Amino acid sequence: MLSAVAVVLALTAFPAMGGPVSQASAAAEACTISMIRAGLCDAATVNNGESVDVAANRVFGEDAGEAVGGATDPTHTPTVWYAPDTGNICDTPDRVCLRQDVPAEPVDAGFPAVTLADLVSFRPAMPQFAGEPAGFGVVRMPTNFVAAATAQDIPGVLLGYPVTVRFVPVAYVFDYGDGRTLRTATGGVAWAASGSPQFTPTDTSHVYQARGTYVSSVTTEYSAAVDFGAGWRPVDGVVTARTGDYPVQVVEVRTALVAHTCAEDPHGPGC
Amino acid sequence: MILRATTATLGLAAAAVMLSGCLAPAPEPTPTSTAVFASEDEAFAAAEETYRAYIDAENARSADPTSDPEPQSFLVGEALEADIDARREFQKRGMSIVGTSAVVSVTGTAADLTVGDVTVTTCLDSSLSRVLNDAGEDITPTDRDSTVAATVKLVPLDGEMRIASIAGIASASC
Numbered sequence: 313m314l315s316a317v318a319v320v321l322a323l324t325a326f327p328a329m330g331g332p333v334s335q336a337s338a339a340a341e342a343c344t345i346s347m348i349r350a351g352l353c354d355a356a357t358v359n360n361g362e363s364v365d366v367a368a369n370r371v372f373g374e375d376a377g378e379a380v381g382g383a384t385d386p387t388h389t390p391t392v393w394y395a396p397d398t399g400n401i402c403d404t405p406d407r408v409c410l411r412q413d414v415p416a417e418p419v420d421a422g423f424p425a426v427t428l429a430d431l432v433s434f435r436p437a438m439p440q441f442a443g444e445p446a447g448f449g450v451v452r453m454p455t456n457f458v459a460a461a462t463a464q465d466i467p468g469v470l471l472g473y474p475v476t477v478r479f480v481p482v483a484y485v486f487d488y489g490d491g492r493t494l495r496t497a498t499g500g501v502a503w504a505a506s507g508s509p510q511f512t513p514t515d516t517s518h519v520y521q522a523r524g525t526y527v528s529s530v531t532t533e534y535s536a537a538v539d540f541g542a543g544w545r546p547v548d549g550v551v552t553a554r555t556g557d558y559p560v561q562v563v564e565v566r567t568a569l570v571a572h573t574c575a576e577d578p579h580g581p582g583c
Numbered sequence: 584m585i586l587r588a589t590t591a592t593l594g595l596a597a598a599a600v601m602l603s604g605c606l607a608p609a610p611e612p613t614p615t616s617t618a619v620f621a622s623e624d625e626a627f628a629a630a631e632e633t634y635r636a637y638i639d640a641e642n643a644r645s646a647d648p649t650s651d652p653e654p655q656s657f658l659v660g661e662a663l664e665a666d667i668d669a670r671r672e673f674q675k676r677g678m679s680i681v682g683t684s685a686v687v688s689v690t691g692t693a694a695d696l697t698v699g700d701v702t703v704t705t706c707l708d709s710s711l712s713r714v715l716n717d718a719g720e721d722i723t724p725t726d727r728d729s730t731v732a733a734t735v736k737l738v739p740l741d742g743e744m745r746i747a748s749i750a751g752i753a754s755a756s757c
Contacts, residue, residue, distance in 0.1 A: 342661065343733060343751045344669040345641050345654075349684050349709040351727025353751040 424471050426538050428549040434466050436479040439532040441555040444503055445510070449526075449562040454517035459484045459499035459530040459555070470538065478544065479534035479551060488518045489526030489560065499530075520562040527557045619699030619739050627691030630701040630737045633657060633744040635686050638707070642683040645712065659738065659745040677717030684709040687730060687757060699739035700747075706732050706757030732757040 343353035439461035449455035461481040468475060486494045500516030503509065520526060533550040574583035620626040637657035643650035658666055673679065687706035694701045710729035716722045732752040737744045 342665055343749050344662070344666045345638070345684075345707070345749060346666070346669050346673060346680060348707055348731045348733060348749070348751065349641075349680050349712050350673075350678070350714045351709070351724040353731060353733070 426470065426545070426547050428536070428547060428551065430470060431477060431536055431538075431547065431551060434468060434470075434477045434479075434536075434551075436464055436466075436532070436534050436551060436553045437461075438553055438555055439481070439484070439499070439530060441530045441558055442502075443528065443558060443560055447559070447561060449520050449560045450511070451520055451523055451562055451564045453511045453565075454513045454519055455560060455562070456503055456512075456514050456517045457486055457488075457500055457528065457530070458502050458516065459486070459532065461499065461532045461534075461553075470540075473540050476539045478537045478539070480537075481532050482535050482550065483533040484516075485531040485533065486516060486518070487529050487531070488520075489528040490520060492518065494518070499532075520560075523562055523564055526560045526562060528560055529555050529557050531555075618697050620694065620696045620701075623691060623694045623696070626694035626696060626699070626701045627689075627703060629744050630691070630694075630703045630735075631689040633737055633746065634689055634703065634705060634735055637746060638684060638686050645680050645682065657746050659740055659747055661748045662746045665749070678722070679715050680712050681715055682709075682712035684712050692734070699744075701737045701744065703735050703737070704732060704752070705735050706730055730757050 347353040439459050441457070441459050443449070444456040444458070461484075463478065463480045466477045466479070468477065470477070481499075482497070484496055484499050486496070488494070494516065496515060498515055500514055503512060503514070506514070508514070531552050531554040533552050536547040536549075536551050537544045538547060539545070568581050570580055570582070571577070572580055574580060577583065620629070637654060640650070640652050640654040640657060644654050655663060655666055655670075685708045687708050688704075689706075690704045692702040692704050708730045709727075713721050714723045734748075734750045734752055735746060736748045738747045739745075
């Protein structure tokens with residue numbers, strides 16, 4: 313089945329056997345059957361683009377540099393190495409190490425304290441803000457303001473660790489634009505939603521004393537908490553989010569008897 | 584006169600013969616078949632037979648250190664060097680493997696019929712084998728995948744297939 317010519321060709325061709333065959337194994341690591349059987353050749357776990365702990369090196373200890381924890385790279389799953397002959401955790405680079413499962417519970421103390429200043433890159437959504445009647449108010453009558461904000465979970469990376477930041481609205485600060493402000497725990501309720509007639513006083517309504525256009529806004533205060541995967545931890549202080557300006561035109565209302573409707577007499581009083 | 588003419592004719596004829604002898608096509612070499620395999624199926628079957636025999640030898644060696652054939656007799660080149668290194672390290676660390684591994688599948692990937700190089704993708708189930716230390720304690724890595732896919736290259740040598748390299752396949756499940 314085999315000629316002498318073929319043997320020579322095989323021996324000379326194989327070491328440089330480039331082309332499709334070696335490309336197919338480009339993402340693979342050299343192994344032996346004994347390493348595969350011992351679980352030391354799980355190429356799937358070494359080819360994560362993060363670490364270069366080639367399977368062969370795990371046995372021969374050439375790359376035990378990233379020994380206990382691997383904590384230098386926070387995106388890399390921490391790995392514990394142990395010496396198979398003693399069962400001890402490896403602490404020197406020249407030890408022969410096997411990889412072992414990571415402890416189940418992340419160590420709480422391993423994460424840094426988080427302050428509000430660290431959360432600058434996490435912005436809660438702007439609250440919704442509206443006035444009643446829409447865009448108008450009447451002098452010496454209540455103008456209703458309603459703000460709405462919801463709790464938000466925002467994933468991201470904080471201090472090098474993957475994290476979820478949770479913002480929960482705790483207070484609303486209404487700025488009515490006439491120098492008066494109101495801080496309340498509720499965002500207010502629309503007249504229609506509470507079943508009240510128009511111009512009924514509410515927890516968040518405001519009475520303007522003079523005609524004019526007032527620029528109002530609301531600032532929502534959120535409490536913040538962070539979760540690095542080990543449970544929620546509160547952050548001292550509040551994060552604020554302010555709406556854009558909402559102009560309210562405050563008018564006086566006067567009554568007058570007229571002979572015709574504005575449709576009938578467009579030039580009549582008040583038309 | 585006639586003689587001279589005859590001589591001249593003969594000379595021309597001789598020259599023509601010699602000339603034609605020079606121009607005659609060289610004898611063609613007898614065509615000899617250099618192909619190792621007649622078909623891919625034959626190549627893959629030979630590769631699978633060798634690989635399974637190798638795993639059988641490895642399993643036998645796990646149970647008996649003097650088993651025959653010696654598993655390394657199936658290896659050549661890079662695979663042999665890696666295995667010698669690994670065996671030395673296992674001995675140095677007092678590590679040994681007990682139990683058996685099972686060939687789940689051998690799938691042909693590429694074959695050079697002329698040269699005889701064959702590449703197959705194999706799946707090995709080692710759930711029944713354990714790693715022991717010197718004291719006989721089980722030190723099998725807890726995260727070991729019981730089944731591992733590997734690319735195995737085989738080359739013909741002395742009329743038999745030998746395993747030239749073994750490589751784990753990244754992110755391949757089998």
